[in-house]
Amino acid sequence: MAREPEMSPAGMDRTSVSGKTPTIAEMTDLLVIGAGPAGCAAAIDAAGRGLKVMLVDENPVDFEAMNNEIPLHFGGRMTGAVRNRNAMTDAVLEGSPAIAEAFEAGVDVRLGTACWGLFVKAPTATWVDRPMAGIADAEGVRHIGFEHAIIAAGSRDMGLAFPGWELPGVMGAAAARRLATHYDALAARRAVILGSGAEALLTALTLIEAGTACAAVVEAAGAPIGPSDLISQITERGTEILTDHVVAQAEGDLDGVTRVMVAAVDRDGRHVAGSARAIECDTVVLGIAAIPAIELLEAAGCRMTFDARRGGQVPVLDSGQRTSRPGIYAIGDIAGIWPEKSTDPSVAVAEAQRAVAAILATEDRLDISAAPPEPAIDIDAYLKHWVRASVIEAAGEPHVCQCEDVTARDVLEVRPPRYLDWQAPTQKPTDLVSLLGNGPPNPDQVKRLTRAGMGQCQGRRCREQVAVLLALGAGVPLAGVPLATYRAPVRPIRLDQLAETEEQPEMTETWEGWFGIPSMWLAPWELGPDGRPLADDSDD
Amino acid sequence: MTKAAPEPVERPTGTEEDVPGASVVVVGGGATGLSAAWWLARAGIDVLVVEAGIVGFGASGRNGGGCTHGYSPLFVEEQRLWPMMDDLLGYPTEFSPERIRIAFDEEQMARLRRTHEIGGRLGFRSEELDSTQLREVVPLAGEGSIGGFHHAFGGHANPHRTVQAYAWAIQDHGGRVLQHTQVHNFTMSGGRVVAVETSRGSIGCDQLVIAAGPYTGTLTALLGTEVPVAPARAEMIVTEPLPLMPLGGVDGNGLYGRQTLRGNLAYGGGPHEWFDLDDMEDQRPPSSPLSRSIAKRVAELFPKAAHARVIRSWAGFIENTPDGRPVIDRLTEPENVVVATMSSVGFGLSPASGHAIQELVTAGRCGFADLSSFALARFDGLDPDWRRRRGWVSTPATL
Numbered sequence: 001m002a003r004e005p006e007m008s009p010a011g012m013d014r015t016s017v018s019g020k021t022p023t024i025a026e027m028t029d030l031l032v033i034g035a036g037p038a039g040c041a042a043a044i045d046a047a048g049r050g051l052k053v054m055l056v057d058e059n060p061v062d063f064e065a066m067n068n069e070i071p072l073h074f075g076g077r078m079t080g081a082v083r084n085r086n087a088m089t090d091a092v093l094e095g096s097p098a099i100a101e102a103f104e105a106g107v108d109v110r111l112g113t114a115c116w117g118l119f120v121k122a123p124t125a126t127w128v129d130r131p132m133a134g135i136a137d138a139e140g141v142r143h144i145g146f147e148h149a150i151i152a153a154g155s156r157d158m159g160l161a162f163p164g165w166e167l168p169g170v171m172g173a174a175a176a177r178r179l180a181t182h183y184d185a186l187a188a189r190r191a192v193i194l195g196s197g198a199e200a201l202l203t204a205l206t207l208i209e210a211g212t213a214c215a216a217v218v219e220a221a222g223a224p225i226g227p228s229d230l231i232s233q234i235t236e237r238g239t240e241i242l243t244d245h246v247v248a249q250a251e252g253d254l255d256g257v258t259r260v261m262v263a264a265v266d267r268d269g270r271h272v273a274g275s276a277r278a279i280e281c282d283t284v285v286l287g288i289a290a291i292p293a294i295e296l297l298e299a300a301g302c303r304m305t306f307d308a309r310r311g312g313q314v315p316v317l318d319s320g321q322r323t324s325r326p327g328i329y330a331i332g333d334i335a336g337i338w339p340e341k342s343t344d345p346s347v348a349v350a351e352a353q354r355a356v357a358a359i360l361a362t363e364d365r366l367d368i369s370a371a372p373p374e375p376a377i378d379i380d381a382y383l384k385h386w387v388r389a390s391v392i393e394a395a396g397e398p399h400v401c402q403c404e405d406v407t408a409r410d411v412l413e414v415r416p417p418r419y420l421d422w423q424a425p426t427q428k429p430t431d432l433v434s435l436l437g438n439g440p441p442n443p444d445q446v447k448r449l450t451r452a453g454m455g456q457c458q459g460r461r462c463r464e465q466v467a468v469l470l471a472l473g474a475g476v477p478l479a480g481v482p483l484a485t486y487r488a489p490v491r492p493i494r495l496d497q498l499a500e501t502e503e504q505p506e507m508t509e510t511w512e513g514w515f516g517i518p519s520m521w522l523a524p525w526e527l528g529p530d531g532r533p534l535a536d537d538s539d540d
Numbered sequence: 541m542t543k544a545a546p547e548p549v550e551r552p553t554g555t556e557e558d559v560p561g562a563s564v565v566v567v568g569g570g571a572t573g574l575s576a577a578w579w580l581a582r583a584g585i586d587v588l589v590v591e592a593g594i595v596g597f598g599a600s601g602r603n604g605g606g607c608t609h610g611y612s613p614l615f616v617e618e619q620r621l622w623p624m625m626d627d628l629l630g631y632p633t634e635f636s637p638e639r640i641r642i643a644f645d646e647e648q649m650a651r652l653r654r655t656h657e658i659g660g661r662l663g664f665r666s667e668e669l670d671s672t673q674l675r676e677v678v679p680l681a682g683e684g685s686i687g688g689f690h691h692a693f694g695g696h697a698n699p700h701r702t703v704q705a706y707a708w709a710i711q712d713h714g715g716r717v718l719q720h721t722q723v724h725n726f727t728m729s730g731g732r733v734v735a736v737e738t739s740r741g742s743i744g745c746d747q748l749v750i751a752a753g754p755y756t757g758t759l760t761a762l763l764g765t766e767v768p769v770a771p772a773r774a775e776m777i778v779t780e781p782l783p784l785m786p787l788g789g790v791d792g793n794g795l796y797g798r799q800t801l802r803g804n805l806a807y808g809g810g811p812h813e814w815f816d817l818d819d820m821e822d823q824r825p826p827s828s829p830l831s832r833s834i835a836k837r838v839a840e841l842f843p844k845a846a847h848a849r850v851i852r853s854w855a856g857f858i859e860n861t862p863d864g865r866p867v868i869d870r871l872t873e874p875e876n877v878v879v880a881t882m883s884s885v886g887f888g889l890s891p892a893s894g895h896a897i898q899e900l901v902t903a904g905r906c907g908f909a910d911l912s913s914f915a916l917a918r919f920d921g922l923d924p925d926w927r928r929r930r931g932w933v934s935t936p937a938t939l
């Protein structure tokens with residue numbers, strides 16, 4: 001019983017991962033994730049240079065996922081058409097002609113295929129013997145092995161709480177654009193847009209184009225922040241821009257938003273008494289910040305940095321778009337979002353070319369484009385003002401984290417979740433200070449205790465708000481709040497789909513028994529007075 | 541060996557940040573060190589925890605939350621304390637009593653039976669259930685199991701809440717927790733440790749507790765004592781919340797874990813991975829494609845939850861001794877140092893291990909349990925090459 005743990009002929013602990021390898025279903029030279037302009041450009045370029053390329057994109061996303069706000073905050077504003085997958089595949093292909101071009105160029109294109117994890121060998125995960133991606137499609141879940149991966153996963157939207165923001169009809173700007181352009185399935189008649197940056201204004205124009213009226217652009221700051229040509233395009237179309245305003249409340253019924261109350265705010269974000277007025281609308285578009293969709297990269301351990309010029313938390317990249325993990329590259333919105341890039345597709349295409357050149361070691365032949373310009377606004381102050389005015393100064397206490405019912409106060413006072421119904425035996429209020437001590441506010445630590453960000457939308461709607469709240473609560477710049485970690489699977493996946501179809505025999509054989517150390521399980525009476533097993537026949 | 545708390549000695553001053561010293565400094569803000577500090581603070585002792593990162597960000601905040609360690613000499617104390625912990629700490633731990641374990645083959649059943657037998661010998665009851673009875677008490681279970689046990693002991697708690705509860709309770713009792721502060725050396729005087737050298741300067745102490753998880757051996761080596769510990773990685777997955785089962789502490793099928801009080805299924809199991817301490821440097825513990833193997837076993841354990849969506853995975857770095865049992869002992873030299881490392885079962889045992897450490901510090905011996913099997917002396921004469929001889933090493937690049 002107390003023998004040494006079992007060893008393999010190679011002298012390795014058989015109960016460890018040694019001698020086992022993750023299953024790989026397919027191999028490719030280059031895996032491109034995301035079939036937007038950047039991803040398609042990279043795939044076509046690489047295929048033209050002789051690489052074996054697989055291009056995966058999760059669109060068309062199925063109705064159930066959309067209903068769960070995956071991968072974007074769709075707010076229930078999709079038409080019934082999205083239930084028809086074939087029609088949606090056609091719509092996606094029509095919406096992005098580059099996908100067909102990639103197909104023509106010999107790229108192995110997989111639509112309706114989500115990548116939920118990137119796994120690379122790490123010093124503490126050497127059993128991942130080659131880089132691989134976890135993917136999920138209608139047929140199930142597989143690992144695809146790759147030599148190089150270019151991640152072009154685009155952007156999503158920062159969520160922003162206000163009373164009523166859980167109503168159907170409150171949705172992200174990227175989701176609205178996706179439904180309007182890629183799916184032709186946006187069920188919105190009249191929208192109010194929050195935010196006046198380039199992404200918000202482009203969204204407003206896209207919606208107007210698609211037949212959705214834009215009632216107003218609401219901006220908490222004192223002036224619109226987007227490029228002036230976009231601002232005049234908006235006003236020319238008769239949409240008013242309300243500065244120094246927030247949505248004080250969204251009202252509605254079972255079908256969702258029917259109108260919003262907007263209110264003027266002062267410099268401290270306080271709502272000006274008597275300033276509230278109603279705007280009829282069925283949709284509120286959250287467009288205060290486009291967020292690079294870095295989750296796959298972060299979960300794979302690629303280094304991130306807060307870079308205001310590139311829109312916040314972005315991967316650390318070199319001139320060849322290389323992340324800190326060998327073989328993994330980032331291009332398009334995921335590599336950074338700034339107004340000049342949002343309005344000019346050639347910037348993302350240049351990134352695609354640089355990544356392909358880096359893979360083929362020909363990057364020295366390319367001009368490296370200039371770094372993004374200094375931002376026109378201070379995004380730290382801008383986002384803090386929005387969160388203060390919309391979330392903290394809200395009349396009710398809206399849930400910042402909708403999945404787990406967590407309010408701003410819960411976050412700032414580090415309160416245990418309500419379902420515990422915890423009554424402190426003595427009045428000992430907890431707060432950020434007693435939690436943080438001498439350190440920076442850590443969203444993961446706060447998440448563990450309040451559950452903000454722990455829910456089924458995987459924190460997509462609350463994580464940036466929580467980071468801003470913590471920056472406000474601790475009195476530090478947003479850049480000083482560490483990024484909350486992401487974990488695979490970065491898309492929710494059903495247990496029975498994630499499950500390996502067959503357990504490998506070598507896995508089954510040694511699965512049981514924690515660390516496989518027999519002497520660990522001996523009771524005190526099975527041990528001698530020297531603490532060694534009574535029936536010890538091991539030799540040390 | 542029995543020794544009263546020693547006389548205070550002069551503490552070095554004039555440090556970079558001038559962190560005031562403490563009667564007892566605890567190195568390591570995991571469950572073990574925090575519980576020890578909490579017991580010390582409750583006993584009215586001036587205590588300071590020094591943690592390199594954030595409390596509980598090591599294995600202590602990444603484990604299965606299991607509190608059922610029948611084979612441990614600390615088991616009886618573990619079982620006595622957990623039901624009282626919320627009240628004692630003043631913060632919720634989400635402790636939930638009892639466990640149900642389900643077997644799908646005879647080998648699994650034999651393992652489960654041992655818990656039943658060991659518990660029984662100590663006066664703890666459990667009941668054997670057949671597959672039909674299991675389905676009655678475990679709504680998410682299905683066909684296919686061969687039986688299992690319902691233990692009227694053990695349980696599970698929420699590791700995140702528990703570690704923070706210790707940290708807050710320490711402060712409530714006047715103790716201090718210093719995060720983001722790394723200990724890199726010790727200052728000796730007259731055969732005793734008189735200060736810990738940290739990234740914030742020197743911090744004086746009369747007594748020292750080292751409870752640094754995988755790093756315990758590195759730190760004691762600075763004091764001339766080998767504590768053999770090898771680091772390894774283990775991982776878990778978690779689903780979206782499901783309706784609560786009457787008893788959340790259900791595991792088996794080679795898995796450990798629980799349904800949380802929020803309803804999520806959080807489970808781990810399967811092969812671990814060995815590596816060197818240096819490999820852990822600046823590494824967040826990575827989860828791996830093993831998630832898929834764990835998912836398969838969870839779906840077998842709970843066929844009626846097969847549709848539940850997995851929303852996260854994580855991994856943790858665990859400390860292990862050569863025989864898989866903890867070390868809780870006072871060093872012979874320097875005499876004012878207590879060392880504690882729990883060999884992969886330290887969360888559940890933490891209420892009891894902290895109590896034991898407190899008694900070792902204040903009274904020189906543990907009065908409520910026989911800790912002779914946790915003594916360091918059992919490793920006297922250990923082959924220095926013990927890790928390689930067990931194959932507890934990183935997978936070679938080329939096999």
Ligand SMILES: Cc1cc2nc3c(=O)[nH]c(=O)nc-3n(C[C@H](O)[C@H](O)[C@H](O)COP(=O)(O)OP(=O)(O)OC[C@H]3O[C@@H](n4cnc5c(N)ncnc54)[C@H](O)[C@@H]3O)c2cc1C
Binds near residue numbers: 753759
């Ligand atoms: C996936 C998984 C599942 C598990 N399941 C269970 C379970 O169900 N039940 C159970 O009982 N156990 C379980 N365990 C094991 C349990 O988590 C550990 O045994 C326990 O947390 C160890 O606690 P610790 O305080 O001794 O060490 P740690 O949690 O490792 O804490 C040590 C602390 O010391 C700090 N430190 C290290 N060096 C220094 C230094 N030089 N200066 C300052 N600080 C330093 C570290 O930062 C760390 O926070 C599991 C572990 C994992 C990873």
